[in-house]
Amino acid sequence: MLSKPKAxxxxxxAYIPEYVLTNDELSTMVDTSDEWIMSRVGIKExxxxxxxxxxxxxxxxxxxxxxxxxxKTDPSEVQMLVCHTVTPDxxxxxxxxxxxxxxxxxxxxGFDTNAGxxxxxxxxxxxxxxxxxxxxxxxxxxxxxxxxxxVDYSDRSTCPLFGDAAVALMIEPSEDDTxxxxxxxxHVDGIGRRYLYQTAGxxxxxxSHENVDRHMHFIHQEGQGVFKHAVVSMADVSEEMxxxxxxxxxxxxxxxxxxxxxxxxxxxxxxxxLKKEKVLINIDRFGNTAGTSIPLTLWxxxxxxxxxxxxxxxxxxxxxxxxxxxxRWAY
Ligand code: UT7
Numbered sequence: 001m002l003s004k005p006k007a008x009x010x011x012x013x014a015y016i017p018e019y020v021l022t023n024d025e026l027s028t029m030v031d032t033s034d035e036w037i038m039s040r041v042g043i044k045e046x047x048x049x050x051x052x053x054x055x056x057x058x059x060x061x062x063x064x065x066x067x068x069x070x071x072k073t074d075p076s077e078v079q080m081l082v083c084h085t086v087t088p089d090x091x092x093x094x095x096x097x098x099x100x101x102x103x104x105x106x107x108x109x110g111f112d113t114n115a116g117x118x119x120x121x122x123x124x125x126x127x128x129x130x131x132x133x134x135x136x137x138x139x140x141x142x143x144x145x146x147x148x149x150x151v152d153y154s155d156r157s158t159c160p161l162f163g164d165a166a167v168a169l170m171i172e173p174s175e176d177d178t179x180x181x182x183x184x185x186x187h188v189d190g191i192g193r194r195y196l197y198q199t200a201g202x203x204x205x206x207x208s209h210e211n212v213d214r215h216m217h218f219i220h221q222e223g224q225g226v227f228k229h230a231v232v233s234m235a236d237v238s239e240e241m242x243x244x245x246x247x248x249x250x251x252x253x254x255x256x257x258x259x260x261x262x263x264x265x266x267x268x269x270x271x272x273x274l275k276k277e278k279v280l281i282n283i284d285r286f287g288n289t290a291g292t293s294i295p296l297t298l299w300x301x302x303x304x305x306x307x308x309x310x311x312x313x314x315x316x317x318x319x320x321x322x323x324x325x326x327x328r329w330a331y
Pocket of ligand 1: 031032033036037040041117156157158160222223224225226227230259260261264288290316317318
């Protein structure tokens, strides 16, 4: 039997908004300090899309245009575009459709996904299944978040955490099945909705003045509850992936973790037995960009990767959703 083609990343480009919101500026907005944010979370600054009238598709379409240019791809060659976001431009039309329109991608179909901070893992798993059919040669995967559009800048427990960014990846088949997407372990548990949510903006609480007044269109997080689940689950699933493939710490080139809290990342790396230099961290510069954080980290550190490097990508997020992907860098 012929083996299925493996999904490989052949290009990765990003759009980072210019405006930098520092801990010092946040300290003028709410009762917080650089010392508290750095010691509890590990964030120094985050980028914010400040301009009115721009949504996630603005950032996503620039990332896609850069990707098409970098990979010398004509828009007509793209067969599918999938966008992960918890901050779509609007409830519908899907942001994937809007990005296609802005980038002149006319021969593709696509859709949006929503899996909180594990969004890249869930979406990459979906896309790789299409690649494995053999029918798809070029799929664009976009992760984009304008988290600042749902952050309550009067709530000190959440406003230091989040940042904005978009990343676009070209996913193609490889006949060399030692490279690319090797395996995934993914989970959901709906109890997470009690700890991390945005209640209004959907069908449960239709638009009303009262909902706006009660700040129901913003992110709410019961931080400690999420932390306790995240710290155990992200480490468990990463260790499980290592065991499943008989990987020891020396076999792993890098852990690419979701960037929510430095303490969660450290706990995961400790459980995997990884030295500091094998753990990719940029939470200090970008904050938590939700489902965009793993591809943003891949983009940020891509010059370090060598063909054949074993990467473990791990995340935990709203839902709850969590999981791990074992990926072997392909170029
Ligand atoms: O990405 C999706 C998944 N999300 C996560 O994985 C996030 C998981 N949770 C966390 O990372 C942490 O729980 C947070 C960073 C959100 C919060 O850290 P914490 O150590 O759990 O703090 P806490 O919520 O227990 O608050 C401790 C204290 C409280 O004061 P008291 O009650 O002890 O007097 C808070 O009011 O810190 C206070 N506090 C702050 N103080 C200064 C909360 N936010 C701030 C702040 N500045 N920004």
